[in-house]
Amino acid sequence: MELWYTEKQTKSFGITAKIKQTLVTEQTAYQQLEMLETEEFGNMLTLDGMVMTTEKDEFVYHEMVAHVPLFTHPCPKRILVVGGGDGGVIREVVKHPEVEKVTLVEIDGRVIEHSKKHLPTIAAAFTHPKVEVIVGDGFMHIAESRDAYDVIMVDSTEPVGPAVKLFEKGFYEGLSRALKEDGLFIAQTDNPWFKADLIRQVFSDVNEIFPITRLYTANVPTYPSGLWTFTMGSKAYDPLEVTAERFHEIETKYYTERLHKAAFVLPKFVEALTKK
Amino acid sequence: MELWYTEKQTKSFGITAKIKQTLVTEQTAYQQLEMLETEEFGNMLTLDGMVMTTEKDEFVYHEMVAHVPLFTHPCPKRILVVGGGDGGVIREVVKHPEVEKVTLVEIDGRVIEHSKKHLPTIAAAFTHPKVEVIVGDGFMHIAESRDAYDVIMVDSTEPVGPAVKLFEKGFYEGLSRALKEDGLFIAQTDNPWFKADLIRQVFSDVNEIFPITRLYTANVPTYPSGLWTFTMGSKAYDPLEVTAERFHEIETKYYTERLHKAAFVLPKFVEALTKK
Incomplete structure (x- = not known):
């Protein structure tokens, strides 16, 4: 059978x-x-x-969640990952020597436990000295944080179940308060083929709170449509204006310095979701 | 049910x-x-x-097959489409005023007939005055052509059945002979997740025949992995060196002038397929 x-x-x-x-x-x-x-x-x-x-395609999502914001910020020291219980994002985050501490707040401890056992190459950084793990509610953690982080990465599920409130405007206002005065965040924001309205709404909401709002994409074969989007809200730094000196060599399979900027060049129908 | x-x-x-x-x-x-x-x-x-x-996602493939080579060539007058019996590529080709004639050689006339009936928005250009349709063997048509075309687009099926010989080195040599001295071609070359060896082989073969060989990608949700590749072989013109004056406004849903170049910026594991 x-x-x-x-x-x-x-x-x-x-x-x-x-x-x-x-x-x-x-x-x-x-x-x-x-x-x-x-x-x-x-x-x-x-x-x-x-x-x-x-295991086969995880590197795309995890690299693009981590490296695009970390190379956009000139000196990212304090990092927060909301969700991300499989450990893939923090594995990428600790590749950046500027990072002093990365806090992961995952609501479901069972995701972490099962990932450690069955996805060991993804869950490879839980014991890294710069990593702090909190099993708890990321939404509450954000609400209670002030001026605390250089970069926040929202590695949530799609907006059903516990993640619904991570796609609401109040959450992005919370992110703004939790970030330092020159901080930035990125969130996964689903795909433009089946969830265009979601992308348009999130982009519009973030754009009302953050002076720099950008959308970028990556190809993840096992995600709906194969084209995934990420929305960045930034208080000071523009991912499109990162200079060559900022980049340094890291081991990747998807991300490159050139792709950092090319990922923001959107297909016309996707670009339209970022216009009023 | x-x-x-x-x-x-x-x-x-x-x-x-x-x-x-x-x-x-x-x-x-x-x-x-x-x-x-x-x-x-x-x-x-x-x-x-x-x-x-x-009907929903066809525009991606058809626009990226047609507009990338047509804007790369400074004055594409004579165009050949091998395959493409649904008519989507020629619909895009005739948007370019420089084109004087586009010849479509489709081996299976039934594809054309059924597309006209059931995919009318795709098969919209068969009656266009610049379009010539030949129901015949594209491989033979190439073999019999000399110095005839500015741009050739190979819109084939995947390399099974009648399309197998369209992925062999002898075919690319034929394309070179069928092209004018400054001509160029593009071919769809499947996806890098499941067909990496095919892409590597085609790129290597084309690179031995054409001085300029380039790989670009587009997201097609209904194709395997959602990430499709296209290989370009060019005798004279580099798609990365097209200047702003060359572009003119055309109606598209995916292709843009900026995406023309960004599409050639490859994920690292895909870029590796273009290196020896």
Whole structure:
């Protein structure tokens, strides 16, 4: 018997992946968590039936979440990751020597535990000396933080379940207060093919709070449409004006210095989502 | 009963789309042709079980096949399209006023007939006065052509069935002979996630024949991995050196002047396929 995992990415479209075995299936306090061993993408983490990450393509998302904001900020010392319980973003963050401390606030400790066991190459930085892990509510952590971070990365699920409030305007106002006076944040903001309205709304909301608002994309094969977007809100630094001296060599598979800027050059129909 | 179309894009990964109805299912002289009405992507053409185009996302592929080479060449008058029986590429080609004649050579006349009926917004240019349609073997047409074209676009299926020989080095040598002394071609060359070896081989072959060889990408949600590549071989003109004056306004949904160059900035693991 062949086993296939199928994710309906919309009501009428999805992906399907042959699986060797189900490693974990668990209803946590927050969501349905599954860890699947797939043939094509290695081990795959799903939450509430949505692919969060896979061993084969995880590097795209994690590199693009981490390196674009970290090279945009001239000296990112204090970093906050909201979500990101698989550990992929903090693995990339600690590649930057300027970083003094990175705090990860993941609401669901089971994501961290299962990732450590079944996604060891992704969850590789939890024991790094610069990493602090808090199992708690990122939304509350943001609400209680003032002038605390240089860079915040919102590595959430899609806006269902516990992540809904991470896509509301009040959250972006909280991010602004939690950031230092020259801080910046990025958030994953889904895909332009099936979630255009979400991108337009988030961009508009962020643009009312942050003087510099930018949208960039990356190709993640296991995410809906294969084209993922990231929205950046920045108080002072423009990702398009980073100078060559700022970049330094880091080990990557997707991100490059040239791609840093090219990722902000949007297809026309995506660019339209950033206009009023 | 719900009907879903599933394409195995690899042995162990694929896409699945809910369909309202099957409009056509026919074994032509060359391939299995199906036209499906899907809920998410409108009408969809498949050949030998592979998605060729859909009404919702077709503009990406067709614009990027046509406009990147046509704006690279300073005065493209004579154009050849190999394959492209749905008509999407020629629809984009005739937007360029410099074009005097575009010849489409499609091996399977049934693709043209069914596209005219079921994909009318894609097959919109077959009656355009600059368009010549030949139902015949594009490989033979290339072999018999000398110094004939400014730009050739190879809009083939993936390298199975009738398209296998369109991915061999001898074909690229034929393209070189069929092109004028300052001509250039582009070919669709599949995706870097599942077909890295193909891209590497084609790039290497083309690079031995053409002084300027370039790879660019675009996001097509219904194609494997969502990231599609195009290989350009050019005798004289570099797509990265097109000046601002060359561009003129055309109606597009994906292509922009800025994206023309950004599309050549590759993710690191894709860039590696272009190095020896």
